[in-house]
Amino acid sequence: MKALTITGPSVAQVSQIREPKPAHDEVLIRVQRVGLCGSDLNTFLGKNPMVTYPRVLGHEVAGTIVELGSGVEADWRVGADVTFTPYTACGGCPSCRAGRRNACRDNKTMGVQRDGALTELVAVPYQKLFTSRKLSLTELALVEPFSVGFHAAARGRVEAEETVLVMGCGGVGLGAIAGAVSRGARVIALDTQEEKFALARALGAREVVLGNADARERVMDLTNGDGPDVVIEAVGATATYRNAVEWVKFCGRVVYIGYGKEPVSYETRLFVMKELDILGSRNCLNEFSDVIAFFERRTFDPNILISKSIPIEGVPEALADWAAHPGRTSKIMVGMS
Ligand SMILES: [Zn+2]
Ligand SMILES: [Zn+2]
Structure with a gap:
């Protein structure tokens, strides 16, 4: 069968790779x-340290069940459309023992530490499946x-009426905007690409700020000079990592989802002076159900996120094009059939 491989x-x-056979579960x-x-x-560009080639x-997968292993629970049937969590959890590490499987020490995400599902067929344990008829x-x-964005909002303990600054309006940043909005927060979205603002607003961001030299002043103006209650960093760049702790309100919360590409040095006294909560956010925990319920409420049309739909044969060119024009792309969706 066909598979999209980064070599x-x-x-x-x-x-061409071998077709999988479903195991018992x-x-x-x-x-x-x-x-x-x-x-x-990042994997394509060789910038993802967790990836080895090929x-x-x-x-980020959806498909239709075509076969059931002998031990699969009865409520799953052939013909059902499903999505699934692409992570693994060992069950024994400190994260898993604490009920935080999303940060499993030995996690292997599909397409990152193990092969993914940009293929014609994939075998998945039924415990990872989610579905919605709607x-x-x-x-x-x-x-x-x-x-992943909803999990960041949960990590930041975002509450109604709080002001949340989301830095970066890529796929995950947009999810964080939706997650914070669904908790009743007022969201300010920041990005260096103006093209992203229409989507940020469609998801409920009340204000947008262009990530240029005036950005700090704009954010302070919008927060009465105090800074946001919560900053969610969804970029992974040195400047945004630093700005998050510099701009956040005293006693505020900073949530990092962006994977840093290089070491970052900090004015660490800000951590103490502001008594900050600095939090990492990785993958997601129970948020698949939250997001499905959110989509089912139809407060916005998730399809507006798709900037391009392509067949698998178009992926190499689409990745090269995305690398050359990062602002133009929000979500590329590959149709397999
Ligand atoms: Zn992803
Ligand atoms: Zn574990």
């Missing part, structure tokens, strides 16, 4: 939609990136 930095190709899924995310772009991409396949494939 080395900036080399993507459609290759697995279902076989005919893959229909796969979203590409910023981490896929690697099959694909962790959502389309494309919407099901958008649940994972939104869940």
Whole structure:
């Protein structure tokens, strides 16, 4: 069967791999939609330290069950459209023992530490499946990136009436905007690309700020000079990592989802002086159900996120194009059939 494989930095190709067979507790899924995310772009560019090559991409997936393993629970049936969590949890490490499987020490995310599902078929344990009769396949494939953003809002303990600054309006940043808005917060969205602002607003961001030299002043103006209650950093750049602690309110919370590409030095006295809560946010925990419920409420149309729909053969060119024009791309959706 066909698979999209990254064989080395900036080399993507459609290759042939063996078809999987479902194990006892697995279902076989005919893959229909796969979203590409910023981490896929980093994998393609050789900037993801967790990836070794060759690697099959694909962790934002929707498809149809075509076969059930003998031990799969009865409520799953052939023909159902599903999405699934692409992570693993060992069950024994300190994170897993604390009920925080999303940060499992030995986690292996599809398309990152192990091969992904940008393929025709994939076998997945039934315990990782989620479904909704009300959502389309494309919407099901958008649940994972939104869940990562929702988890960041949960980590930041975002509450109604609080002001949340979300830095970065890529797939995960947009999910964080939606997550904070769904908790009743007032959201300010920041990005260096003006093209992203229409989407940020559609998801409920009340204000948008262009990430230039005046950004700090704008954010302070919008928060009576105090700074936001919560800053969610969804970029992974040195400047945004620093700005998050510099701009956040005294006694505020900073949540980092962006993977830093290099070491960052800080004015650490701000941590103490402001008595900050500085939090990391990784993958997601129970947010798949929250996001499915959020999509089902139809307060916005998730399909507006899709900037391009392509077949698997178009992925190498789409990745190269995304690398060259990062502002133009929000979500590339690959249609497998
Ligand atoms: Zn992703
Ligand atoms: Zn674990």
